[in-house]
Amino acid sequence: MSIHLEKEVADYSERRLKLATAITEYADWLDRQHGIDVERTLRLADTAASLRQDRLVVAFVAEFSRGKTELINALFFADHGQRLLPSDVGRTTMCPTELGFDPDETPSLCLLPIETRRREESLARLKRMPIEWCRVPLDPEDPRQLQESLKKLTETRPMPAVEAIELGLWQGEDDNARHALRPDGTVEVPAWRYAMVNYPHPLLQAGLTILDTPGLNALGIEPELTLSVIPSAHAVVFLLGTDTGVTRSDLEIWQKHVHRHANYHVAVLNKIDMLWDELRNDAEVRATIERQAEETARVLKLPRASVFSVSAQKALAAKVRGDEALRLRSGIDALEYLLAHQIVPARRDMLFHSIGRDVNAMIEESRIDLSARLKRTSDELIQLTQLSGKNRELIEQTRAELLREKEAYDAAAQQFRVTRKNLHARGKELLGELSEETLDAILNDGRTSMEGSWTTHGLTHGIRTLSAQMSARLHYASAQANQMLDVLEQAYAHFHRQHRLPKMQAPRLDLGAYRNRLEALAVETEAFCRDPANLMLEKRFMIRRFYAGLAEEARKTFLLARTEAERWLRIALDPVMTRIREHKHYLDTRLSALQRILENMGTLHNRMAQLKQQIERLRRDKVELERIAGALAA
Numbered sequence: 359m360s361i362h363l364e365k366e367v368a369d370y371s372e373r374r375l376k377l378a379t380a381i382t383e384y385a386d387w388l389d390r391q392h393g394i395d396v397e398r399t400l401r402l403a404d405t406a407a408s409l410r411q412d413r414l415v416v417a418f419v420a421e422f423s424r425g426k427t428e429l430i431n432a433l434f435f436a437d438h439g440q441r442l443l444p445s446d447v448g449r450t451t452m453c454p455t456e457l458g459f460d461p462d463e464t465p466s467l468c469l470l471p472i473e474t475r476r477r478e479e480s481l482a483r484l485k486r487m488p489i490e491w492c493r494v495p496l497d498p499e500d501p502r503q504l505q506e507s508l509k510k511l512t513e514t515r516p517m518p519a520v521e522a523i524e525l526g527l528w529q530g531e532d533d534n535a536r537h538a539l540r541p542d543g544t545v546e547v548p549a550w551r552y553a554m555v556n557y558p559h560p561l562l563q564a565g566l567t568i569l570d571t572p573g574l575n576a577l578g579i580e581p582e583l584t585l586s587v588i589p590s591a592h593a594v595v596f597l598l599g600t601d602t603g604v605t606r607s608d609l610e611i612w613q614k615h616v617h618r619h620a621n622y623h624v625a626v627l628n629k630i631d632m633l634w635d636e637l638r639n640d641a642e643v644r645a646t647i648e649r650q651a652e653e654t655a656r657v658l659k660l661p662r663a664s665v666f667s668v669s670a671q672k673a674l675a676a677k678v679r680g681d682e683a684l685r686l687r688s689g690i691d692a693l694e695y696l697l698a699h700q701i702v703p704a705r706r707d708m709l710f711h712s713i714g715r716d717v718n719a720m721i722e723e724s725r726i727d728l729s730a731r732l733k734r735t736s737d738e739l740i741q742l743t744q745l746s747g748k749n750r751e752l753i754e755q756t757r758a759e760l761l762r763e764k765e766a767y768d769a770a771a772q773q774f775r776v777t778r779k780n781l782h783a784r785g786k787e788l789l790g791e792l793s794e795e796t797l798d799a800i801l802n803d804g805r806t807s808m809e810g811s812w813t814t815h816g817l818t819h820g821i822r823t824l825s826a827q828m829s830a831r832l833h834y835a836s837a838q839a840n841q842m843l844d845v846l847e848q849a850y851a852h853f854h855r856q857h858r859l860p861k862m863q864a865p866r867l868d869l870g871a872y873r874n875r876l877e878a879l880a881v882e883t884e885a886f887c888r889d890p891a892n893l894m895l896e897k898r899f900m901i902r903r904f905y906a907g908l909a910e911e912a913r914k915t916f917l918l919a920r921t922e923a924e925r926w927l928r929i930a931l932d933p934v935m936t937r938i939r940e941h942k943h944y945l946d947t948r949l950s951a952l953q954r955i956l957e958n959m960g961t962l963h964n965r966m967a968q969l970k971q972q973i974e975r976l977r978r979d980k981v982e983l984e985r986i987a988g989a990l991a992a
C-alpha cells in the first residue's frame with residue numbers, strides 16, 4: 359500500500375472526525391442556550407454521527423477475469439505478503455464482495471446464500487437480517503486462516519438447471535464452460551449471492567469501503583447493483599485486459615453500469631505485462647501500450663488521462679518482494695496517486711462543502727440571536743443605570759411604557775396563535791401527502807397494474823406512473839411548504855418591525871434531489887426495457903425482481919423526502935415560535951423586575967448586577983461560538 363494513499367485516507371479520516379467533534383460542540387453550545395433549538399441540536403447530532411460513520415466507497419467493475427480482484431490485492435493488501443483475496447484462473451471471486459470495517463463487529467466474512475434470490479426483500483434489507491447470512495470468523499493475526507476462509511468467495515455449487523433458469527442464473531445461450539449443462543441436469547452456479555468482509559485493515563478502518571464485483575452476468579441479474587450500489591459509489595474503477603482489448607461485453611458493462619453514472623470513474627488497462635516482450639526494446643513496448651491506451655480512450659469516449667495502464671499481477675509481486683524497478687514498471691503508482699490525490703480529496707471536499715453550508719447557516723443564525731439578546735440585555739442595563747438615583751415617578755413611567763409594549767406584544771402573540779394553529783394543520787396535511795399510507799397506496803396501485811402484465815412494456819408503464827405519482831406528491835409538498843413559509847414570514851414581519859425580534863432566516867423546503875432520484879429511476883427502467891436481452895425473452899422473473907428493486911428504491915427516496923419535510927417543518931416553524939415565546943418571557947421578567955424595584959428601590963442594584971452577569975455570560979458564549987466557527991472552517 360502506498361504511503362500516499364494511506365496518508366490521504368488517514369488525513370481525511372482525521373479531518374472528518376475533527377469536523378464531527380466541532381459539530382458536536384456546537385450542538386452542545388446550542389443546547390446550553392436555554393435549549394432554544396432542540397430540533398437543530400438533534401439535526402447537528404445526526405450530522406456528526408453520519409460524519410463519524412462516513413465511508414468512501416470505491417467500486418471495481420469489469421467483465422470477469424480482467425483482474426479486478428488482483429488489482430484490489432495489489433492496491434490495498436500487498437502488505438500481507440500474499441494474495442488476500444482469491445484471484446486465479448477459474449477460481450476468482452464469484453459474487454459481489456464488499457470489503458470494509460465496522461468496529462462494532464468482530465472480523466468476519468459474511469456470505470449470503472444464492473437461494474435468497476427467491477426472496478422478495480432487497481439486498482439492502484437482507485443486509486440487516488444477520489440470520490440469512492453464513493458467518494465465518496476471520497483471524498487477522500493468521501494470514502493462512504484468512505486466505506483459506508476467503509477462498510469461500512470462489513465457491514460454486516451444482517443446481518438443477520430449471521431452478522437456475524428460474525433464478526436468472528443460467529441462460530441457454532451461455533457458452534461459458536463453467537455454466538455447461540451436465541448429464542444429471544444440473545449446472546454449476548455461484549454458491550453465494552453477496553459477501554461482506556469485515557476486516558481491520560488501516561485503510562478500511564479509516565473509512566474506505568471497496569466493492570469487488572463479478573462480471574456482466576452477475577451485474578445483470580442483480581438489479582440493485584445497477585440501481586443503487588454502483589451509482590452510489592464515490593468512484594468506479596473500470597478494468598480491461600490488454601489481452602482481450604475492449605470486447606462487446608466490456609463495452610456493455612461500461613455503457614450500462616459505469617459511464618452513465620455521475621460518479622468519478624476511470625478505466626484501467628490491466629495486464630500490460632503481457633506486452634512486455636524480451637525481444638523488443640522498452641521504447642517499442644511503451645509505444646504499443648500507449649497505442650492501446652489511446653484506442654481504449656477513444657472507444658470508451660474518455661479523455662486519455664483517465665485511462666491507466668497497469669499490471670496488477672506484477673505490482674502485487676513487486677510489492678511483496680520489495681522490487682522497486684518492477685513496481686515502477688507495473689504502473690501502479692499512477693493509480694495510487696489518483697486514488698490518494700483525487701478520489702479521496704474529491705469525496706472530502708464534497709462532503710465538507712455540503713455540511714459546511716448547512717452548519718454555517720446555522721452558526722450565522724446563532725450569531726444573530728446572540729447579538730439580539732446581548733443588545734436587549736445591554737439596553738435594559740443602560741435604562742436601569744439611568745433610573746438609579748431617580749425618583750419613583752420616572753420608574754413608574756418606564757413601567758407604564760413597558761406595560762403598554764407588553765400589552766401590544768401580547769395582542770400580537772394572541773393573533774399569531776391563530777396563524778400557528780393554521781400552520782400546524784397545514785403541516786399535518788403536508789406530511790399526510792408523504793405518509794406511509796400514501797406511499798403504500800401508490801406502490802399497491804403500481805403492483806396491481808403490473809400483476810396483469812409482467813412485461814417490459816408493463817414495467818415502463820408501471821414505473822412511469824409510480825414515479826409521476828410520487829413526484830406529484832413531492833411537488834405538492836414543496837408548494838405547500840412555500841406557501842406556509844410566506845404566511846409565516848408575513849406574520850413574523852410584524853414582530854421584527856414592531857418588537858425588534860431578529861430577522862427570520864427560515865430555509866425553503868427543497869425536495870428537488872428526491873424528484874431527480876425518482877426521475878433517474880424511471881430512466882434506468884427505460885434503459886432496462888430497451889435492452890434487447892430483456893426484450894427478447896419473456897423474463898417474468900427478471901421483471902418482477904427489477905420491479906421489486908425499483909419499488910424499494912422509490913420507497914427509500916420517498917421516505918427520505920418525508921423525513922426532510924418533517925425536519926423542515928420543525929426547523930422553519932419551531933425557532934420562530936420559540937422566539938416569540940421567549941420574547942414574551944423576557945418582557946414579563948423585565949416588568950416584574952421593575953415592579954420589585956418600585957416596591958423596594960434596593961432591588962434595582964440587584965437587577966443591575968444580574969444583568970451584568972448575563973452580559974458577561976453572553977459574551978463568553980460569543981467567544982465560544984466564534985471558536986467553534988473557526989474549528990468548523992479549518
Ligand SMILES: Nc1nc2c(ncn2[C@@H]2O[C@H](COP(=O)(O)OP(=O)(O)O)[C@@H](O)[C@H]2O)c(=O)[nH]1
Binds near residue numbers: 420425444671
Ligand atoms: N498476466 C497478468 N495476469 C493477470 C493480471 N491481473 C490479473 N491477472 C490474471 O487474470 C486472472 C483473473 O484475475 P482476477 O483478479 O481473478 O479477475 P477478476 O475476475 O476481474 O476479479 C487471474 O488468473 C489473474 O492471475 C496481470 O496484471 N497480468
Ligand SMILES: [Mg+2]
Binds near residue numbers: 452
Ligand atoms: Mg474477482
